[in-house]
Amino acid sequence: QLVESGGGLVQAGDSLRLSCVVSGRFLSSYDMAWFRQAPGEERNFVGGIRWSDITAIYADSMKGRFTISIDNAKNTVYLQMNSLKPEDTAVYYCAAHWSSGAIPRFKTTYDYWGQGTQVTVSS
Numbered sequence: 001q002l003v004e005s006g007g008g009l010v011q012a013g014d015s016l017r018l019s020c021v022v023s024g025r026f027l028s029s030y031d032m033a034w035f036r037q038a039p040g041e042e043r044n045f046v047g048g049i050r051w052s053d054i055t056a057i058y059a060d061s062m063k064g065r066f067t068i069s070i071d072n073a074k075n076t077v078y079l080q081m082n083s084l085k086p087e088d089t090a091v092y093y094c095a096a097h098w099s100s101g102a103i104p105r106f107k108t109t110y111d112y113w114g115q116g117t118q119v120t121v122s123s
Contacts, residue, residue: 002094007117010084014121018079020094020114028052031097032077034068035107036090036119043093048103049077057103084121091116 006018020032033048047058049068056068067080077094095110104110 002096002112002114004092004094004114004117007092007119009120009122012085012121012123014084015080015082016084016119017081018092018094018117018119020077020079022075022077022094022096027075029099031099031103032068032070033095033097033103033105033110034066034077034079035093035095035110036088037093037116038087038090041090043107045105045107046079046092048105050099050103052099055103057105059105081119084119086121086123089119089121091118 001023003021010016028051030051031048034046035043036046037043045059046062047068049056065083069078093116094114096112097104097110
């Protein structure tokens, strides 16, 4: 089970940290990812992290502004978002995939999803 939190309404330039609490077994065997979906658009890859070695990858447009991390003690995956822009407005989803090679970027590869958390950035 994946439960996201931390969304809200912020102004452009602000920072926000989203959390995804993960319950289950063998968490170190999973790749975790964040996706986002704006109204009327596809659900797009933001970034991913491999639980076993904390290797992280990001969509090109997120590099330098977004950071994904894991707190093993809390079974929690974080998405730190800095210098937020109005175009970052979306519902953000946490997802999990049984690790089997490169961290996947395609949403259809992920098996488990959270309910999403809304992030709204005003200009």
